[in-house]
Amino acid sequence: MDILINQALIVTMNRDRAVIPRGYVAVREGKIVDVGTGDGLSKYVSEEVVEGGGTIVTPGFICAHTHLYGILLRASVWFGVIEPPTDFQQNLQRIWWAVDEAMNYEDAYASALMGAAEFARTGTTMFKDTFSGPNAIDGVLDRIKKGVDEVGIKGFIAFEATERRSRDEGLRGLRENERFISRYNSDPDELVKGVFSLHASFTVTDDLMVKTKELADKYGARYTMHVEEGLIDVYHNIERYGKRPFERFRDVGFLSPNFIAVHVVQAIDDELELIKQHDVKVAHNPMSNMLNAVGVPPVPKLIGMGVTVGLGNDGYIFDVFENMRSAYLLHKVHLKDPRAMPPLKVVEMATIDAAKVLGVDGHTGSIEVGKDADITIIRPEYVPTLVNEETVYGHLVNTFNGRDVWGVLVRGRWVTKERRLVNVDMGKVMEYVHGVAERLWDRMLKMEPKYKVEYLKL
Ligand SMILES: [Zn+2]
Incomplete structure (x- = not known):
């Protein structure tokens, strides 16, 4: 041995x-x-x-949804200079879309290094990440892969395509994912592979969703999108399409067992039925939901229906134990039912069920003969x-x-x-990443805070 x-x-x-x-x-x-x-x-x-x-x-614990670049915003001075967001949409406008604009290739690499190090140090061996940044699209996944490979854990990474600013940017994001997936996904020795990723249904057209699904089918890859994290997602879809998000997805043929829907906080029972019918996977991020004050997704109900739900951190706290503890507590207080979310189910969501969400339960997620160690x-x-x-x-x-x-x-x-x-010197990583984060914050401070974002008319 x-x-x-x-x-x-x-x-x-x-x-x-x-x-x-x-x-x-x-x-x-x-x-x-x-x-x-x-x-x-x-x-x-x-x-x-x-x-x-x-x-x-x-x-090894598995994180079903993260944003490694989120780690660069930890305790950022940016939070002290903006007018505090009052809801989910303002949260995107004032914080996340500002970060996205400021992101460069070095930030992508440095955050991958630090994020993977945080995961490895606290017991997580695999994750699914999606990166966003209009000024770092083509080739950025190679930089993220480099950071993760230096630490030595497994991951699925993606560029989060969005048409928020232009159609062309959405297609570029999709192409970056295809480039990366076609290069790495069929190599059994690679630890870091790709998935397809779209930001959210209120920032993408039907056309981009259909193209994403076609490519995911072609490569046999998972594809992921934030769904109904905030109410804007629901209202946008109803206003533009006369349908709730999952009804729209069904009608354009977007639903399948390879789809990982992230959050589903606002989903109603009819939509949960669609999730179940199409064997859509769900990533649940309790600490992010609390931080962003968006509400509580119907996770115990989904689990009761037999839907596969994995635990994620959405780029917030990387320690899986804190995320498990939050998943354990959140549904009890929300449902006023102490029976909600037994400990075993919580551990399943962070191990074997997260592996099922990512489609890798054949070789990880449990300690069984024949699986990866x-x-x-x-x-x-x-x-x-x-x-x-x-x-x-x-x-x-x-x-x-x-x-x-x-x-x-x-x-x-x-x-x-x-x-x-073992593979990196944490002291050196910290020194380097602190410098990168400081430069990122400086760039953000020089930006005009955007309290309104012009949407492309999707
Ligand atoms: Zn997310």
Whole structure:
């Protein structure tokens, strides 16, 4: 064996959701080759042995929706100079579309480096990202890929095409995704691949949606879009098309099992039925929904209907444990029902269900023989109560945080070990990225704050 994780508590997330209280995981050539109970050393000789007293082993966590570039805006001075947004639309106008305009190629690379480092440090081994920026389109995905590859985790990346400013820009975004997908998606050795991405239904035409769906079909790729995050999305569609967003999608043939709808906060029951009928996947971002004050999506209802929902962070907080905790709590307070969102379901949304959302559950998302060795090793310094097979989901959701992550394997290679990133020097990354963020903020401060954005008449 290359690596044997031994005598640890193993949360497999396999079909039976088996938890092994004292077991082992054997890794060879990047794959999980055995998972069992007891002392693995009585069975195997291994080059490296990770002894597991007090160790919890989970599948590498998966983020179903992020924006790596969001990390550059953390605690930005920009928030102090603009008139605070009062709703979702103003949030886009005053914050996100200003960031987009200021984004350059170096920002794309630096944020990918820092975002991937944050993920790796806190236990996430795979994500789906979409980048936006009208001044950094052609070739930008190569820069993002470079940042992620330097850290060593897996990801799907995309340029978020939008026709908000012009039709041509939308097509350029789509072409960038096609270029990247045609180059990387069929290579089994690549860790970073592509998906197609559109911003939101109120900033794209039917034509761009149809073209995106055709290309996604051609390459067998996932495609994603923010849907009904704010009410503007609903009103825009009703005003221009006389239909709610999912009705419009159905009528242009946009719905399919490869579509990842992000947010669906405002969706009504008829639309949930369409999601279910077409096996559309959903990415849920509870911390972003709270931050942007857009409302709470009907996630427990979707799950009850059998829709696959994965947990995302929407570019906000990268620590999966904080996102799980938020998903766990948000629906309880919203529905005034403490039974909403049991811990196991929350962990599923961040592992095997997120893998299903991204279409990669055949090789990651659980600890099972034959899958890639994408594994997170948690070693909390302190736990208030017993951790065992009955309590572990409760602890994953209530107790642990990203700082408890001791190690992360991606395809059997250490990305984080002994709480430190293996492939990059975090001190140097921080120094570099802080400088990049400062320059980005300077550029934004020189911009005229835009309190109104002219729309293309879609
Ligand atoms: Zn998003």
